[in-house]
Amino acid sequence: MEHVASESLYELQEHLESLLTSDPEKSPAMRWREALKLTAVHIAATFSVTENEVAVLVKTTDGTGLRFAYPPNLAAGANVFPIKVWSFAGNVARTGIGAFDNAFTDKRHLSIYEHIRLDGPKSGTIHKILAAPLKSERGVLGVVEVSRKGKDSAEAGLDFTSNDLALLYDILTRVSPCLESLSAKRR
Numbered sequence: 001m002e003h004v005a006s007e008s009l010y011e012l013q014e015h016l017e018s019l020l021t022s023d024p025e026k027s028p029a030m031r032w033r034e035a036l037k038l039t040a041v042h043i044a045a046t047f048s049v050t051e052n053e054v055a056v057l058v059k060t061t062d063g064t065g066l067r068f069a070y071p072p073n074l075a076a077g078a079n080v081f082p083i084k085v086w087s088f089a090g091n092v093a094r095t096g097i098g099a100f101d102n103a104f105t106d107k108r109h110l111s112i113y114e115h116i117r118l119d120g121p122k123s124g125t126i127h128k129i130l131a132a133p134l135k136s137e138r139g140v141l142g143v144v145e146v147s148r149k150g151k152d153s154a155e156a157g158l159d160f161t162s163n164d165l166a167l168l169y170d171i172l173t174r175v176s177p178c179l180e181s182l183s184a185k186r187r
Helices: 002-020 028-047 088-095 111-115 162-185
Strands: 054-059 065-070 080-082 099-101 125-136 139-150
Touching: 002 028, 002 162, 028 054, 028 065, 028 139, 028 162, 054 088, 065 088, 065 139, 088 099, 088 125, 088 139, 099 162, 125 162, 139 162
Parallel strands: none
Antiparallel strands: 054 065, 054 139, 065 080, 099 125, 125 139
């Protein structure tokens, strides 16, 4: 199983790198969206969640806010919130340290985003969450969250562990350079 995951990660890295120099017919924004989708699909498969249980948030150009970049339904519109406002992602962005919480419904968080309808089989309350910073040499670029949703904690699925956090860090360390380059080119 471990070998399959690392082989898949290697293929993801190659695909992301090819987007940096791919077909000039694709706009930088199209390449960025494709990179986000590929990354989310890989992370969803790794953690046995749906694509809509993976969120990518990027810092605003002034660095004071986080904006949803993925999933597309959350990326549409003005879904930006100040990093200073307490949120799970904001805390990860501020500290640069990943975290997980298996009793997320009991904690204060920005639950407004749970009410936005997303396509797919799982929606509803986030019961469990895992998040890690998307880093570059310049610092934290954003945050990637993996959530487990459901009617209750049992339906949401397995608890996240420190091993899951280490695995998410590994994935993000390997894809961050490409995502940073693609993000900069889309502006």
